[in-house]
Amino acid sequence: MIRYPLLEEGTAIGVTAPSSGVPKDLHELLRQSCARMEREGFRVFCGETPWIQRKAKSAPARVRAAELNAMMSDDGIGLILPPWGGELLIEMLEFMDWDGMKSKWVLGYSDTSALLLAITLRTGIATAHGTNLIDLRGEHSDPTTAMWRAVLSTKTGESVLQRSSVRYQKEWDHANPSPCVFHLTEPTEWKTLPCDPVLIKGRLLGGCIDIIRHLIGTLYGDVRLFQKQMIHNEPIIWYFENCELSSTDLRRSLVQMRLAGWFEHCAGILFGRSGANRAVEDYTEEDAYRELSEELGLPIVYDIDCGHVPPQITFVNGAHAEVEAGGGSGTIVQTFNT
Incomplete structure (x- = not known):
């Protein structure tokens, strides 16, 4: 529990x-x-x-x-x-x-x-x-x-609702401090695959993909055991944010996670906005998202409020969530079920 x-x-x-x-x-x-x-x-x-x-x-x-x-x-x-x-x-x-x-x-x-x-x-x-x-x-x-x-x-046992932001910060401007730290100038747009809108239900797990991928195969990344013992085989909603990975390194990391079984009993995947999304030749991060969605047969929501391009929603690892996304915006309801 x-x-x-x-x-x-x-x-x-x-x-x-x-x-x-x-x-x-x-x-x-x-x-x-x-x-x-x-x-x-x-x-x-x-x-x-x-x-x-x-x-x-x-x-x-x-x-x-x-x-x-x-x-x-x-x-x-x-x-x-x-x-x-x-x-x-x-x-x-x-x-x-x-x-x-x-x-x-x-x-x-x-x-x-x-x-x-x-x-x-x-x-x-x-x-x-x-x-x-x-x-x-x-x-x-x-x-x-x-x-x-x-x-x-x-x-x-209670629930909390969060909504997609209205605007996000494209780049830091430390020379001009803001009263709320961030400079929110760009319109937020949540995007979905393979269709719009989508509804995803499951238990949340995730983090910075650059970092948590290194837990695979260690005592600290046993997702199968967690799913069996802690959440009784409920489906997982993974949320990721990319700090520094190129599009091909992102793809390698996602394939490694799939091969390691991290996406078994998965309900869908969320990806945060990233300033690191650098194409390799003409292979983009959207290509990586699309291929993963097709391989897993699962919905994906991307450019959400998560990670190094603020602001960000607070995601609780282990909480039950219902994620709705469509028309460029979205909501997440987290319920603290044991």
Whole structure:
């Protein structure tokens, strides 16, 4: 069964960096983010790793794991919120105390998604793929990003509705800070295959495809066992976002997932917008989506609000979802069924 943490008013937030920390010249962003959370009524406990960044990570794997283990076992902390993702989180998974984890939210995306998926697959504790701490430093959040609080405050057995954004951010403009951090300028358009509209029902799993593909064949990526023991063979809705993969590398990764059995008992697949969608010769990401849809005989929704092209919906690994998409927009209703 799936266990859902509950975000309560005044919850203590543990800030740790299981992947990359924040370099010294950007410490002000981290201070702003922590201060914003405190003004929102949270208590913030910041570890040592978020203030360090050296050789593509915040600290050695054992150090990162020790700090996260301490926060995961601390009854006084209700939410783990890394500053952002990074590159080498996978190094510390083998040092995690999986049996000592308390039920609490872990929220983030990018490299953090390896931790999120591993926690849910290994323990049945629901995890949240969505905003990171640094992106919450603004005076306010856009409506899509702001839903993280409502989603994490949903009680077991209850449901929460999220809608596609109206606009998204095409590129960063750090020289002109926005009160809500993002510069949302481009019209959002969810797209569907093989037809429009589509309705997909199942249990959510996913993350950054660049990262979670490396869990295949490890103790931290046993999807078959999770499906059998935790969700009693209910179908899975996979959601993916692509950070850096070319269209052919994306295709290789999806074929590897299919060959590894990750798409068995799958109801459909969601793909986030990506700034990395680079064609190889004339092979595009849409070609990869179309071929996967035809191979699996499943609906695909793409260019959704997920990942490195904000804003993003908060997806809960393990939750039951109903995804409706058509006419360029969509909704997702997540129900916290055990």
